[in-house]
Amino acid sequence: xxxxxxxxxxxxxxxxxxxxxxxxxxxxxxxxxxxxxxxxxxxxxxxxxxxxxxxxxxxxxxxxxxxxxxxxxxxxxxxxxxxxxxxxxxxxxxxxxxxxxxxxxxxxxxxxxxxxxxxxxxxxxxxxxxxxxxxxxxxxxxxxxxxxxxxxxxxxxxxxxxxxxxxxxxxxxxxxxxxxxxxxxxxxxxxxxxxxxxxxxxxxxxxxxxxxxxxxxxxxxxxxxxxxxxxxxxxxxxxxxxxxxxxxxxxxxxxxxxxxxxxxxxxxxxxxxxxxxxxxxxxxxxxxxxxxxxxxxxxxxxxxxxxxxxxxxxxxxxxxxxxxxxx
Amino acid sequence: xxxxxxxxxxxxxxxxxxxxxxxxxxxxxxxxxxxxxxxxxxxxxxxxxxxxxxxxxxxxxxxxxxxxxxxxxxxxxxxxxxxxxxxxxxxxxxxxxxxxxxxxxxxxxxxxxxxxxxxxxxxxxxxxxxxxxxxxxxxxxxxxxxxxxxxxxxxxxxxxxxxxxxxxxxxxxxxxxxxxxxxxxxxxxxxxxxxxxxxxxxxxxxxxxxxxxxxxxxxxxxxxxxxxxxxxxxxxxxxxxxxxxxxxxxxxxxxxxxxxxxxxxxxxxxxxxxxxxxxxxxxxxxxxxxxxxxxxxxxxxxxxxxxxxxxxxxxxxxxxxxxxxxxxxxxxxxxxxxxxxxxxxxxxxxxxxxxxxxxxxxxxxxxxxxxxxxxxxxxxxxxxxxxxxxxxxxxxxxxxxxxxxxxxxxxxxxxxxxxxxxxxxxxxxxxxxxxxxxxxxxxxxxxxxxxxxxxxxxxxxxxxxxxxxxxxxxxxxxxxxxxxxxxxxxxxxxxxxxxxxxxxxxxxxxxxxxxxxxxxxxxxxxxxxxxxxxxxxxxxxxxxxxxxxxxxxxxxxxxxxxxxxxxxxxxxxxxxxxxxxxxxxxxxxxxxxxxxxxx
Numbered sequence: 001x002x003x004x005x006x007x008x009x010x011x012x013x014x015x016x017x018x019x020x021x022x023x024x025x026x027x028x029x030x031x032x033x034x035x036x037x038x039x040x041x042x043x044x045x046x047x048x049x050x051x052x053x054x055x056x057x058x059x060x061x062x063x064x065x066x067x068x069x070x071x072x073x074x075x076x077x078x079x080x081x082x083x084x085x086x087x088x089x090x091x092x093x094x095x096x097x098x099x100x101x102x103x104x105x106x107x108x109x110x111x112x113x114x115x116x117x118x119x120x121x122x123x124x125x126x127x128x129x130x131x132x133x134x135x136x137x138x139x140x141x142x143x144x145x146x147x148x149x150x151x152x153x154x155x156x157x158x159x160x161x162x163x164x165x166x167x168x169x170x171x172x173x174x175x176x177x178x179x180x181x182x183x184x185x186x187x188x189x190x191x192x193x194x195x196x197x198x199x200x201x202x203x204x205x206x207x208x209x210x211x212x213x214x215x216x217x218x219x220x221x222x223x224x225x226x227x228x229x230x231x232x233x234x235x236x237x238x239x240x241x242x243x244x245x246x247x248x249x250x251x252x253x254x255x256x257x258x259x260x261x262x263x264x265x266x267x268x269x270x271x272x273x274x275x276x277x278x279x280x281x282x283x284x285x286x287x288x289x290x291x292x293x294x295x296x297x298x299x300x301x302x303x304x305x306x307x308x309x310x311x312x313x314x315x316x317x318x319x320x321x322x323x324x325x326x327x
Numbered sequence: 328x329x330x331x332x333x334x335x336x337x338x339x340x341x342x343x344x345x346x347x348x349x350x351x352x353x354x355x356x357x358x359x360x361x362x363x364x365x366x367x368x369x370x371x372x373x374x375x376x377x378x379x380x381x382x383x384x385x386x387x388x389x390x391x392x393x394x395x396x397x398x399x400x401x402x403x404x405x406x407x408x409x410x411x412x413x414x415x416x417x418x419x420x421x422x423x424x425x426x427x428x429x430x431x432x433x434x435x436x437x438x439x440x441x442x443x444x445x446x447x448x449x450x451x452x453x454x455x456x457x458x459x460x461x462x463x464x465x466x467x468x469x470x471x472x473x474x475x476x477x478x479x480x481x482x483x484x485x486x487x488x489x490x491x492x493x494x495x496x497x498x499x500x501x502x503x504x505x506x507x508x509x510x511x512x513x514x515x516x517x518x519x520x521x522x523x524x525x526x527x528x529x530x531x532x533x534x535x536x537x538x539x540x541x542x543x544x545x546x547x548x549x550x551x552x553x554x555x556x557x558x559x560x561x562x563x564x565x566x567x568x569x570x571x572x573x574x575x576x577x578x579x580x581x582x583x584x585x586x587x588x589x590x591x592x593x594x595x596x597x598x599x600x601x602x603x604x605x606x607x608x609x610x611x612x613x614x615x616x617x618x619x620x621x622x623x624x625x626x627x628x629x630x631x632x633x634x635x636x637x638x639x640x641x642x643x644x645x646x647x648x649x650x651x652x653x654x655x656x657x658x659x660x661x662x663x664x665x666x667x668x669x670x671x672x673x674x675x676x677x678x679x680x681x682x683x684x685x686x687x688x689x690x691x692x693x694x695x696x697x698x699x700x701x702x703x704x705x706x707x708x709x710x711x712x713x714x715x716x717x718x719x720x721x722x723x724x725x726x727x728x729x730x731x732x733x734x735x736x737x738x739x740x741x742x743x744x745x746x747x748x749x750x751x752x753x754x755x756x757x758x759x760x761x762x763x764x765x766x767x768x769x770x771x772x773x774x775x776x777x778x779x780x781x782x783x784x785x786x787x788x789x790x791x792x793x794x795x796x797x798x799x800x801x802x803x804x805x806x807x808x809x810x811x812x813x814x815x816x817x818x819x820x821x822x823x824x825x826x827x828x829x830x831x832x833x834x835x836x837x838x839x840x841x842x843x844x845x846x847x848x849x850x851x852x853x854x855x856x857x858x859x860x861x862x863x864x865x866x867x868x869x870x871x872x873x874x875x876x877x878x879x880x881x882x883x884x885x886x887x888x889x890x891x892x893x894x895x896x897x898x899x900x901x902x903x904x905x906x907x908x909x910x911x912x913x914x915x916x917x918x919x920x921x922x923x924x925x926x
Contacts, residue, residue: 033546033617058565061562061563061566064545064546065546067545067546258501258502261502262466262499262502265466265467265468265469265496266466266467266468267467267468276565276569278565278566279565279566279569279571282563282565282566282571283571303569304569310468310470313496314470314473314474314493314494314496316491316493316557316558316568317568319493319494320564320565320568321565321568322494323494323502323504324565326492326504326531326532326535327503327504327532
C-alpha cells in the first residue's frame with residue numbers, strides 16, 4: 001500500500017514537473033517590479049507648488065515602473081503640522097503598504113512615524129527628516145551641504161566682509177534647520193561676515209515680503225541675503241527688487257520657481273541652490289518598493305544640490321532641473 | 328439457494344478502491360492516467376509553444392507598429408513646422424521693409440492660427456533683435472549667441488536647423504520648452520538687403536505629449552534623441568542626467584530602422600528604432616519582454632490549471648472505469664473464494680462486461696456440474712453403503728444357514744457321517760471367508776475357496792444333482808477381488824439353471840488373466856434364459872432369493888469399486904446353459920488399492 005502511495009506521489013511529482021516546465025522558460029523578472037500593485041502613500045508638506053509637483057512627477061514615473069499605486073497627500077500649508085500628523089494616521093488606518101513622508105516638523109512627526117513602524121508599515125523619509133529611528137531610509141538633498149554652497153557663493157559675491165540676512169521658512173523643519181546650520185557654519189569661517197538677522201516666513205510669500213521689508217529697514221546696509229526655500233525665495237527676491245535694492249543686496253535663493261529664474265536673468269538674484277525633486281520622488285518610491293520586497297535599503301540617499309547661476313542655467317541637464325514641466 | 332447473499336454486494340456506483348500494485352484497477356488507473364496525461368501534456372506543450380511564440384511575435388510587431396505610428400505623426404508634425412517656417416520666410420521675403428506693420432500683422436495672425444507656435448524672431452548675426460512676434464520685451468542675460476539654434480544657423484546658413492528642446496529664455500513673462508527652427512535669411516530694412524537669422528520657436532508640448540502617450544506594455548516607453556545623441560525626450564530624463572538611469576545609445580546610432588534586444592542594463596529590453604527623416608531624430612521604443620512573458624505566464628497559468636483539471640478528470644475517469652471493470656472480477660473472485668471454502672450452493676451474480684458475464688456463466692455452469700457430480704458421489708456412496716450392508720447381511724445369511732443345517736439334520740438322520748463332516752467343515756470355512764475379518768477385498772484364491780465350499784455344501788444338499796469344477800491360472804490366484812461375488816452367481820446357476828433340470832448339471836468356474844484384466848467365468852449347462860430375463864437380471868427385475876445377495880448387487884458393487892468398464896456379462900442359450908463372465912482389473916497388492924484410496 002505504502003509502495004503504491006509512494007509511486008503515486010512520484011507520478012504526481014512527475015506530472016507537476018512536466019506542467020511547470022514551460023513556466024520556467026521566462027527570465028526572472030527584476031526583483032523590484034512588484035507582481036501585485038502595492039499602495040504607497042506619499043505625504044508631503046504642501047499640496048501645491050512646482051517643487052512638490054515635480055516630486056510627484058518623479059514618484060509617478062517610479063510608480064509606473066514598479067507597479068505601485070501611489071496616493072499623494074499634503075496639508076494645505078506647510079506649517080499645518082497637526083494636519084500632517086492626521087494624514088499619516090489616516091494612512092496607517094487605511095493600511096498603506098508603505099509611507100513616504102516629508103516631515104513638516106522634525107520632532108512632532110516622530111511619534112506618528114514610530115506608530116506606522118509599529119504597524120509594520122515601512123516609512124521612507126524624503127526631503128526632510130523626522131526624528132525616528134524606525135525610518136527605513138532618507139532620500140533627499142544633503143541640506144547642510146546645500147546651506148554651505150549658498151554661503152560659499154554669497155561670500156564670493158560680497159567678499160569677506162559684509163552683513164548677511166537669512167530668510168528661513170519653518171523653524172523645526174529638519175531641512176530648514178540643516179540649511180541654516182550649514183550656511184551659518186560656513187559663514188562663521190569668515191570673521192568679517194556677520195549674520196545680522198534670521199527670520200522664519202512659515203513658507204508664506206506675504207510674510208516673507210513683510211519680513212524682508214523689516215529686515216531692510218532695520219539693516220539698510222545689508223550686503224547679502226539668503227532665502228532658504230522656494231516661497232521664501234520668491235517673497236524675498238521680489239521684495240528686494242521692489243524696494244530698489246536689486247544688485248545692491250546680493251541674493252542667493254533656493255529652488256527654481258519661474259519667478260526666481262526671471263529674477264536671476266534680471267540680475268536681482270545671483271544664484272539659486274536647486275535640489276532634485278524629481279529624483280527625490282522617484283527614489284523615494286523606489287526605496288519604498290525595495291523595503292516592501294525585503295531588499296536592504298541604504299540609510300541615506302543623497303540627491304545632490306546644485307548652485308545655478310547665469311552661466312550654467314542653460315546647460316541641458318540644468319534646464320530640465322530648473323523647468324521640469326513642459327507647459 | 329437463489330442469491331440470498333445478493334444484498335451484501337452493493338450495486339454500483341460504490342467504488343471500492345483497490346491499491347494492490349498489480350491489480351487490474353491499479354494498472355488501468357495508472358496506465359490510463361499516465362497515457363492521458365502524457366498526451367495532454369504533449370498537446371498543451373505544443374499548443375503553448377505555438378501560442379507563446381505567436382503572442383511574442385504579435386507583441387513585438389505591435390511595439391514596432393506603435394513606434395512606426397509615432398514616427399509617422401512626428402514626421403508629419405515636423406513637416407508642418409518646416410512649412411510654417413517657409414511661410415514665415417516667404418512673408419519676410421515678400422515684404423519690402425522689415426519694420427512694416429503689415430508683416431507684423433500677418434505674422435501675428437499666423438501665430439494665432441497655430442497654437443503651438445510660440446514666437447517668431449529675426450536677429451542680426453551679432454544677436455541683436457530685429458523683429459519679434461509677439462511683441463515682447465527681451466530679457467537681459469539671454470546668452471542667445473551661445474544657444475544651439477544661433478550657432479547652427481551661423482555654422483550652416485543654408486540649412487534649416489532643428490534644435491533640441493530647450494527653455495526659451497528670450498522674452499519676458501514665460502519660460503517655455505521649445506524646439507527652435509533657425510536659418511540664415513536675407514531681409515530688407517530701409518531699402519538695404521541684410522542677412523539675419525530667423526528663429527521660429529515651436530512649443531515642445533505636442534512632441535512631449537505624443538511621446539509621453541507611448542505606452543509599450545506596462546513599463547515600456549519611448550524616448551527620442553537627436554542626431555548628436557542629445558536627449559530630446561525621455562520620461563526619466565532627470566534620472567539620466569543624475570546618472571541614476573542609463574540608456575545604451577551606442578547601438579541606437581547603428582540603426583536607422585530596426586529592432587534588437589538590449590541587455591546593457593542587466594534586464595533584457597526590446598528596442599525598436601525609427602528615424603524621423605527630416606530632422607534625423609531617432610525614436611527609440613523600449614519594451615520589456617518580461618511583460619510579454621507576463622502574457623506567457625497567464626497562458627502558462629491557464630495551461631497549468633487546464634492540465635490539472637484534465638488530469639483530475641482523467642484520474643477520476645480511470646478510477647471509475649477500472650473499478651467498473653475490476654469490480655465484477657473481484658466479485659467473481661469472492662464468489663470463487665466462497666466456493667473454495669465449500670459453499671457450492673450460491674451461484675455467481677452475473678453482471679458487468681461481456682467477458683466477465685461469460686466467465687461468470689461458465690463458472691456457474693461448472694459449479695452446477697460440480698454439484699451434479701457431488702450429488703452423484705453422494706448417491707453412489709449411499710448405494711455402496713447399502714450394498715455393503717447387503718454383503719454384511721449375506722455374510723450371516725440365516726436362510727442359507729437354516730437350509731444347510733436342515734440338510735445336516737437330514738444327513739444325520741440317515742447317518743451319513745462323512746457328508747456331515749464335509750458339510751460342517753465347508754460351512755465353517757464358508758463363513759470364515761465370508762467374514763474374513765471384515766475385509767472387503769480378498770484374493771481370488773480365497774474367493775474361489777469360498778465358492779468351492781458353497782458348492783460343496785450345495786452339492787451335498789442337492790444330493791449330487793450337479794458337479795462342479797474350479798480352475799484357476801497360477802497368475803490369477805494372487806489377484807485381488809471384491810469378496811462374495813462368485814457365490815451369488817453360483818447360487819443363481821444352481822437355483823435357476825440346474826435345480827429344475829432333469830440331467831446332472833455341471834458348473835464350471837474358471838479364473839484367468841487376460842489383457843491385464845482378471846476374468847472369472849462361471850458357466851453352467853442348465854436351462855439357460857431368454858434375453859429378456861438376462862436383461863432383467865442386471866436391471867434388478869429378478870431377485871434370486873436364496874442367499875439374498877443378488878447378481879445385480881454384485882454387478883453394482885464391482886462397478887462402484889472398479890468403474891463402469893468392469894462388471895458382469897451374460898451369455899445364455901435356452902436348454903444349453905448360461906455363462907457369466909466377471910471382469911475385474913488385475914490388481915495384485917493391497918498397496919495399490921491404498922494408493923487409490925479405496926480402503
